[in-house]
Amino acid sequence: MSHENAVFVSYAHGDEPWKDLLLVQLRALGQAVPLDVWDDRRIKQGDDWYQAIKEAMARARFAICLISGRFLGSSFCMEEEIPDLLRKRQAQGLDLLPILIEDCPWEAHLWLKRLQMLPRDGKTVKVDYRDHPETVFSAVARRIYEVVKAPAAANEIRPALPTSGLVDTHRLPQAASALLGRRDEIRILIDALTEPPWRLVVFHGWGGVGKSTLLRAWADSLGEQAGALSRPVYAWSFANQSASSRETSADGLAIAALRFFGDGAPSQGLPWEKGERLAGLVGARNAILLLDGLEPLQDSDGRLRDPIVLSFLRQLMRQGAGLCVVTSRIELADFAGEADAARVQQHDVEEVSPSLGRALLRSRGVDGKDEELESTVQDLGGHALAIDLWASLYSIGGASLPAPASKVPVRTRSEHVRSVLGKLAEQLGSGAEVGLLRTLALFDRSVAMPELDTLLAPPALPGATEFLDASHGALLFQLIQRLRRLHLITVSERDPVTIDMHPLVRRYFIDDWSRAAPQAFVTGHQRLYHLYRGRVPAEPKSVDEFERLFRAIDRGCQGGLHQEAYRLYQQAARARGQSLLPAEHGLIGLELSALAGFFTRRWSEVVPELPLDARMDLLHRVSECLQAQGRVAEAEAPLLRCLEQEAVAAADHSAAETAQSLSTVNLVLGDLSQARVYSQRSVEYAADQPADERTVYFLARHGDILQLIGEMDEAEPILQRAEALNAQLDPAHPQLHGVPSFWICDWMLAQAERLLAASGRTPEGIATYCQRLDEVQRRAMTAAAHDLGDSFAVSLHELCIGRAMMLQALVDPHRRLADAAEPLDRCINGLRQSGRQHWLPRGLLARAALRRESGWLVEAERDIAEALEIAQQQRITPMRLHIADCLIEQARLDLAGRRFAAASARCREARTLVDRMQYHSRDHLLTRLEGELSPWLHPPSGDR
Numbered sequence: 001m002s003h004e005n006a007v008f009v010s011y012a013h014g015d016e017p018w019k020d021l022l023l024v025q026l027r028a029l030g031q032a033v034p035l036d037v038w039d040d041r042r043i044k045q046g047d048d049w050y051q052a053i054k055e056a057m058a059r060a061r062f063a064i065c066l067i068s069g070r071f072l073g074s075s076f077c078m079e080e081e082i083p084d085l086l087r088k089r090q091a092q093g094l095d096l097l098p099i100l101i102e103d104c105p106w107e108a109h110l111w112l113k114r115l116q117m118l119p120r121d122g123k124t125v126k127v128d129y130r131d132h133p134e135t136v137f138s139a140v141a142r143r144i145y146e147v148v149k150a151p152a153a154a155n156e157i158r159p160a161l162p163t164s165g166l167v168d169t170h171r172l173p174q175a176a177s178a179l180l181g182r183r184d185e186i187r188i189l190i191d192a193l194t195e196p197p198w199r200l201v202v203f204h205g206w207g208g209v210g211k212s213t214l215l216r217a218w219a220d221s222l223g224e225q226a227g228a229l230s231r232p233v234y235a236w237s238f239a240n241q242s243a244s245s246r247e248t249s250a251d252g253l254a255i256a257a258l259r260f261f262g263d264g265a266p267s268q269g270l271p272w273e274k275g276e277r278l279a280g281l282v283g284a285r286n287a288i289l290l291l292d293g294l295e296p297l298q299d300s301d302g303r304l305r306d307p308i309v310l311s312f313l314r315q316l317m318r319q320g321a322g323l324c325v326v327t328s329r330i331e332l333a334d335f336a337g338e339a340d341a342a343r344v345q346q347h348d349v350e351e352v353s354p355s356l357g358r359a360l361l362r363s364r365g366v367d368g369k370d371e372e373l374e375s376t377v378q379d380l381g382g383h384a385l386a387i388d389l390w391a392s393l394y395s396i397g398g399a400s401l402p403a404p405a406s407k408v409p410v411r412t413r414s415e416h417v418r419s420v421l422g423k424l425a426e427q428l429g430s431g432a433e434v435g436l437l438r439t440l441a442l443f444d445r446s447v448a449m450p451e452l453d454t455l456l457a458p459p460a461l462p463g464a465t466e467f468l469d470a471s472h473g474a475l476l477f478q479l480i481q482r483l484r485r486l487h488l489i490t491v492s493e494r495d496p497v498t499i500d501m502h503p504l505v506r507r508y509f510i511d512d513w514s515r516a517a518p519q520a521f522v523t524g525h526q527r528l529y530h531l532y533r534g535r536v537p538a539e540p541k542s543v544d545e546f547e548r549l550f551r552a553i554d555r556g557c558q559g560g561l562h563q564e565a566y567r568l569y570q571q572a573a574r575a576r577g578q579s580l581l582p583a584e585h586g587l588i589g590l591e592l593s594a595l596a597g598f599f600t601r602r603w604s605e606v607v608p609e610l611p612l613d614a615r616m617d618l619l620h621r622v623s624e625c626l627q628a629q630g631r632v633a634e635a636e637a638p639l640l641r642c643l644e645q646e647a648v649a650a651a652d653h654s655a656a657e658t659a660q661s662l663s664t665v666n667l668v669l670g671d672l673s674q675a676r677v678y679s680q681r682s683v684e685y686a687a688d689q690p691a692d693e694r695t696v697y698f699l700a701r702h703g704d705i706l707q708l709i710g711e712m713d714e715a716e717p718i719l720q721r722a723e724a725l726n727a728q729l730d731p732a733h734p735q736l737h738g739v740p741s742f743w744i745c746d747w748m749l750a751q752a753e754r755l756l757a758a759s760g761r762t763p764e765g766i767a768t769y770c771q772r773l774d775e776v777q778r779r780a781m782t783a784a785a786h787d788l789g790d791s792f793a794v795s796l797h798e799l800c801i802g803r804a805m806m807l808q809a810l811v812d813p814h815r816r817l818a819d820a821a822e823p824l825d826r827c828i829n830g831l832r833q834s835g836r837q838h839w840l841p842r843g844l845l846a847r848a849a850l851r852r853e854s855g856w857l858v859e860a861e862r863d864i865a866e867a868l869e870i871a872q873q874q875r876i877t878p879m880r881l882h883i884a885d886c887l888i889e890q891a892r893l894d895l896a897g898r899r900f901a902a903a904s905a906r907c908r909e910a911r912t913l914v915d916r917m918q919y920h921s922r923d924h925l926l927t928r929l930e931g932e933l934s935p936w937l938h939p940p941s942g943d944r
Contacts, residue, residue, distance in 0.1 A: 005148050008060035009039040010081045012070035018101050018125065018133070019066060025137040026144075033148050050477055057084050062095045062144055067112070069104040075485050086111055095147060097140055102126040111220075167222075168260055169235040172292055173500060174490035175213040182214055188347055189218050192323055197342050199316050200335060202326045205349030208385030208417050208504050211327035212239055212292050214349070218325075219290060232287040234260050239293030239503050247596040248296035249589030250308040254278060255543060261285065267543045270835065271588060271629055275311030282312075283319035293503070294328040302333030306589065307630045310334065317343055351382030360384070364391035368401040376401065385504060386416035392486040393420060398427035414504055421508045424486070434512075435467035436479050437488060437501075441509035442524045446492065446500035454531045461524055463517030525559030533568060540572055546587050550594035557597025562609045566598070566618075592625040604637045612649065616642055623661065632668045632877035639665065656685035660698055663705065668838075670880030670917040672709045679705045683718075696726045700740030707747045708881070710920025712754065719744045733786055741783035742796040748776050749803055750921060756811075757924065766811050773804040780804075792839075795830030798823040799843050806850050817854050824850060841867035841882040845889050852893050864890050884913045888925055895932060903929075904936040 007026060011019045019039060026037045038056045043049045057063070063085045071077050088094040098117050102124050106112050118136055119125065125133050185203060192201045203211050215235075222233055236253045254274040258266035261281035269277065282289055297306040304310040313332075316322055317340060326332065335344045352360065357377030358370060366373065380386040393399040428434050439455050440447060442464075460466035468476065480499065483489045488505060492498040501509075514521040532552035540549050549572055556565030598606050598618050603626070606615040619638040626635040639662045646655035663678035679702040686695045699722035706715035723744065727734035736744055752772040759765025780800040787793035802824035809815040828843040844867040851860035864886055871882035887910035894903035907929055914922050 005034055005061055005144075006036040006038060006056070006059040007062045007064065007144065008056050008085075009037065009064050009066075010071075010077060010085070011039070011066040012068060012074050012077060014070040015066045015068050015101055021133050022064065022066070022099070022137045022140070025134060025141040029141045029145055033145065035144070035148075053081070054084070057081065057088070060085075060088070060094060062097065062147075063089075064140060065096070065098045066101050067098050067104065067106055067117070068101040071101075072104055072106065072109065075481070080481075082111065095144075097143060099136060099140060100124050166230070167233045169216075169219045169233060169290065170492070171237050172216045172219055172235045172290065173212045173237055173239055173502070174492060175216045182210070182349075185214055185347060185349060186218070188345055189325065192325070192345065198345055199319065199322060199343045200313060200324050200326065200332075200340075200345070202328065202332050202335070202344070202346040203349050204328045204331045204346065206351075206383070207329050207414055208383055208502065209349050209351055210384040211349050212237070213384075215290055215292055215325065215327055222288070232261065232285050233290070234287065235290035235292065237292040238296050247589075247593040248306075249587075249593045250297060250306045251587045251590040252547070253291075254308045255587075257289065261287065267587075270837070271307040272311035273835075273837075275308040275313075276315045278308075279312045279315035279319065279322070282316065282324070283322040286321040287323075289322075289324045291324065291326045294326050294332075295330050298328065298330050298332070300330075302330040302336070304332065304334055305631060308589070352377065352384050352387065353382065354378055357382060357384075357387050360387050361391050361394075364388065364395070366391050366394050366401075372401040380420070381416045383416045385502060386420050388487050389417065389420045389424060389505075392488070393424050393427060395486070396424075396427055398423055414507075417504045418508055421505065424488070425509075425512065430467070432467045432475070432479055433483060434509075435464045436476075436483065437505075437509045438464040438513035438516075439468070439524070440489060440499060440501055441506045441513065442521075442528070444506075446498050448498045451528075451531065452499070454527055455524055461517070462520040463513055464520065464524070522558075522560055525555050526561060529555040529559050529561055529565070536568070536572075538571070543587060547590060550587070550590050553594040554597050557594075557607075562598060562607045566610055566614050569595075570614075570617075588625050588628045592622065592629070595622055595625070602637075603634060604641045612645065616645060616651075616654065620658070620661075623665075627665070630877055632665055636662065636665050636669075652685045652688045656682045656689070656694070656698060659685060660701065663701065667705065667708075667881070668877060668879055670913075670919075672705065672918045676702075676705050676709055691725055691729065693729065696722050696729065696736070697740060699725065700736060700743050703747065704743035707743075707750060708921050709918055710923060712747070712751055712921075715747055716751075719747055735779065735782055735786075737783045737786040738790065738793045739796065741779065741787075742793075742800060745776050745780055745797075745800040748772060748779075749800070749807070752776075753807070754924065761811075770808050770812055773808045776804040777801050791830050792834035792836050795827045795834060795843070796839070798827040798830065799846060802827060802850070803846050806846070806853070810853060817850060820850050821847075837870060838879060838882075841871050841879070841886065844870075845882075845885050848889050848893070852889075852896055857893060857897050860893050861890075864893065880913065880917060881919060884910055884917065884919055884922065887913065888922060888929065891929055891933075895929070900933065900936045904933050907933055 009019060009022065023037065023039070026035065029035055030037060036059075038060070040049070040053065043052045065071065065077075065082075065085075085094060085096055089096050096115060098112060098115050100106065100117050100119060100123070103126075106117075118139055119128060123129070125136050129136050188201060192198045203214065205211055219233065219235060234257050236257065238248060238250075238253075251271075254271075255266045257278055258274065258281070261278070263277060263281060266274075278289075281287070291309070294304075294309070297304055297309055299305050304313075313324065313335065316324055317335070331346055331348075332344075336346065354374035354377045357380075358373040361368075361373050361376065368376075376390065377387055380390055390399060394401075425434050425437075439452070439461075442455065443451065455461065456465050456468055460468075468479075480489070480491065484491055489499050489501045492500065513524075529552055532548055532555055536549045536552055537545055540546050549568070553565045553569055556562070556568065595618060596602075598610070599622075600607055603622055604619075606618050610618070619642040623635040623638045623642075626632070626638075639658055643655060643658045643662065646652075646658060659678045659682035663675045663682060666672070666675040666678060679698070682698045683702050686698045689695070699718055703715045703718035703722060706712075706718060722740060723734070723736050726736055726740075735741070752769050755772075756765055756769040759768070777800075780797040784794050784797040784801075787797065802820045802822075805815070805823065806817060806820035809817040809820065824843065824847045828840065828847060831837075831840045831843050844863040848860040848863035848867070851857070851863065867882065868886040868890075871879040871886060887906045891903045891906035891910060894900070894906060907926065910922075911926055911930070914920070914926060
C-alpha cells in the first residue's frame with residue numbers, strides 16, 4: 001500500500017457508522033489512485049495501539065476529522081491527535097479536512113474556525129444530508145483526488161496564522177482548560193492592536209486566576225485579529241520560576257528573542273544594551289512580544305530588578321511602534337505613573353464571578369443546581385485554578401454538591417488551590433499518580449521524557465518513583481493521560497513527550513514530597529545534577545554550554561552537593577583563566593541565579609560547608625554580577641560580609657580590594673562620605689603589603705574621592721604619593737597612566753579653576769591658569785601615548801585634553817573653542833565603543849558645555865538629555881553624581897536660553913542633591929550659578 005497518499009481518519013467511536021460511510025467513498029477513490037486509508041480499526045490485537053496511531057499520523061498527507069459533540073469531548077482526540085495534526089499542517093502542509101457530523105459548539109475551538117468545514121454554511125451531515133450523506137463524503141474524496149492529481153492547482157487550505165518564521169509562541173504554558181468569559185480583558189487586547197499609543201499591556205492578579213490561559217488563548221487567535229496580521233509574534237514564559245524563591249534571569253529571553261528578530265550577535269553586550277536592542281527590533285518590525293509570569297523578576301513592591309526587561313520596556317515606551325503584553329502577580333510599579341498613562345494599560349485580573357465559575361464547572365461536567373454551583377465557586381474564592389481542580393476532584397468522586405463551606409481560614413488566594421490539591425492527593429492515594437506528580441514537580445520547567453527517565457531509573461526514590469513502572473510503557477502513558485484529564489499536568493502541543501504543570505501545582509507537590517521523604521527529595525536533585533554535569537564540557541565556551549553549567553550548579557546546590565558544585569564552577573573558571581563569564585556571553589543573570597544556591601541568606605551568608613576561600617570567592621563574584629546588572633545597592637551586602645571575614649583572617653591584600661570595591665559601590669550610590677571611608681581603608685590595608693600597581697590605583701582613587709568631596713588640599717599629597725610610587729615601580733614611565741592619570745588630571749583642572757577664581761581673574765592669574773591647563777594637556781597626551789592599546793583609557797585622556805582646551809579658549813582670545821570639539825568627539829566615540837556606558841555622561845556633559853559656550857543650545861540639550869538618560873534610567877541603580885552634574889549643566893543651558901524659571905528650579909534641585917551627597921567639588925559651580933540666578937531664586941518680597 002502506498003504511503004505517499006496516506007489518509008488518517010480521526011473520529012469518536014460513537015460516530016463509527018458515519019466513519020464507515022466515509023470509508024466507502026475513500027475506497028472507491030482508492031481503486032483509481034494510490035491511497036492508503038487508515039483508521040484505528042486497522043490496529044491488530046496485541047499491537048501497541050498508541051504507537052500505531054502516532055505512526056499513522058506521521059505518515060499522513062491527509063487527515064479527515066468527523067466533528068461532533070463526542071469528538072470534541074474526547075480527551076484523546078483533542079489532546080493527542082489534533083495537536084499533532086495541527087503541527088504537521090503548519091510544518092509540512094498536511095491537508096486537514098473537518099466534516100461537521102452534527103450540531104455542536106465547534107465555533108468555540110479556534111483551530112476549527114481557521115479551516116474550511118464541510119458541509120458549508122453551518123449545515124450538518126446528520127440533519128441536512130441525513131438521507132444522502134454520500135454527497136458530503138464524496139465531496140471530501142473529490143477534494144483528495146484534486147490534490148493527488150494536480151496539487152499545484154488545488155485550492156489548498158492554509159493556516160490563518162502567519163508562517164512559523166513570524167510566530168513563536170510555543171513557550172507559553174499550555175492551557176489545561178478553555179478560556180471562559182474575560183470579555184474586559186479580551187477587549188483590552190483587541191484595543192491594544194489598534195490603539196497606536198499603547199506600547200505595554202499588563203495583566204496582574206493572583207496566581208491561578210487565569211492570566212496565562214488568557215494570554216495563551218489570545219496568542220492562538222492572533223491570526224484572526226486584523227491588527228495582528230503580518231506582525232511578528234514572540235512569546236516567553238517565566239511562570240515556572242515563580243514556583244521557586246531562587247533568583248531568576250532574563251538572559252535566556254534576551255538571547256532567544258534577539259535571535260528570533262534577526263540580531264546578528266544575540267549573546268553579546270551588557271544586559272541593558274541587549275534590552276535596548278531588543279526594543280529597537282520589536283519597534284522596527286511593529287512586533288508583539290508576550291511575557292508571561294514576570295513576577296520572579298520583580299521585587300515585592302512591583303519594581304523590576306532585571307536590567308534586560310527594564311531597559312527593554314523603557315526603550316519601547318519611547319518608540320512609535322511595537323507592543324508588549326505582560327502577565328504578572330504584581331503590578332509593574334516602574335510604569336504605574338502618570339507619565340506612562342498614555343502608553344501603558346495595567347489591568348487587575350480579578351477572580352471569576354459566581355456565574356462564570358458555574359459555567360466553568362458545567363464545562364467540566366459538574367452537574368448540579370445553579371445555586372449549588374455558585375456557592376461552590378464562592379467557597380473557592382472565585383479562584384479559577386481552584387475551581388478547575390475542584391471539578392477534577394468531583395470527577396473522581398472526591399467532592400460532592402452542595403460543597404461544604406471551608407472551615408480553614410484563608411490567608412492567601414493560593415490556599416484555596418492547596419486545599420483542593422490536598423484533597424486530590426488524598427483521593428488519588430499514595431500511589432503512582434501522586435508519585436509521578438512529585439517526580440515532575442522536581443523540575444523547575446517543562447520536562448522531556450529523557451530527563452524524566454533519569455529520575456525513573458532504579459534505584460527507586462521513596463515517596464515518588466517507587467510507585468512507578470521503570471519500563472515506561474503503557475502504564476506510564478495511562479498515568480500521564482489521567483493526570484492530564486484531571487488538569488494536574490499539561491502536555492506540549494509542539495512536543496507530545498514534554499510535560500508541564502502550573503507553578504502552584506508544582507509548588508504543592510515539591511512541598512509534599514520534601515515533607516514525606518526529605519532524603520529522597522534531595523537525592524532526586526542529586527540525580528539531576530549528575531545528569532546535567534555529564535552534559536557540561538571541561539571548557540565551556542558557547543552560550544548553550546554555559547547554560548548547562550549553571551543548570552548543573554543549581555541542581556548540585558539544591559541536592560546539597562555544594563562542594564562538588566563549587567569545584568565544577570572553579571574548573572570552568574580556571575579553564576578560562578579569568579572571571580568565569582565575560583560580558584560578551586550575556587549570561588550574567590543566569591550565573592547569578594546559579595550562584596544563589598550557595599547562599600543561606602540572600603547575598604550575605606554562604607553555606608558553611610564550603611571553606612573560607614571559597615566563600616570569599618563567591619561573595620566577590622556575586623557582587624561583580626550584581627554590579628554588572630546595575631543592581632549596585634544589592635552588591636554592598638556581599639562585600640561587607642567579605643570584608644568582615646577578611647579582617648578576621650588578617651587577609652590584608654584581599655581586604656584592600658574589597659574595601660576599594662565598597663568605595664566604588666558607595667560612589668555610585670552617591671554616598672561620598674562612605675566612599676571616602678572605604679577608599680581610606682583600602683589604602684591602609686595596602687600599606688601593610690608589598691607595593692604594586694594596585695597600591696598605586698588605591699592611592700589615586702582615594703585622592704579622586706577626596707577631590708570629589710571638596711577636600712582639594714588633602715587630595716594633593718595622596719595623588720603625589722601615587723605618582724611617586726608609580727615612578728619607583730616603573731622608572732621608565734614615571735607619570736601616572738590609565739584611569740589614575742585621568743583622576744590626577746581631573747584634580748588639576750578643578751584646582752586650576754579654584755586658583756583662577758581666587759586670583760580675581762587678573763592677567764597674571766589667567767596666565768598661570770593657562771599654564772596649568774597646558775600641563776594637563778601635556779600629561780594627558782603622554783598618558784595617551786602610553787595607553788595606545790587601551791581605547792577606554794585613551795578616551796579619558798581625550799576628555800581631559802578637550803576640557804583643558806575649552807577652558808583656555810574661554811579666557812584667552814587667541815585660543816579657539818572649536819579646537820576642543822575634536823578631542824571631545826573622539827572621547828565620546830571611544831567611550832561608546834569601549835562599552836563603558838557609565839563613563840559616557842562625563843564626555844557628553846563636557847561637550848554640552850562646549851556647545852553651550854559656542855551658542856549651539858539645541859545640540860547641547862541633546863547631549864544633556866542623553867547623559868541624564870544614562871544616569872537615571874539605564875541602570876537599576878541611578879548614578880546620582882552624574883544626575884547632579886546633568887542638573888547643573890541643564891540649569892546653565894536654561895540660563896543661556898533665558899529660561900530663568902526652569903534654570904532656578906534645576907539649580908535648587910542640584911543644590912539639594914549636592915548637599916545630600918556631600919559632592920562639594922561642585923559647590924563653586926553652584927555658587928556662581930546661584931549668584932547669576934539670584935533675582936529668580938530670591939525675588940524681592942513684594943514680587944513673591
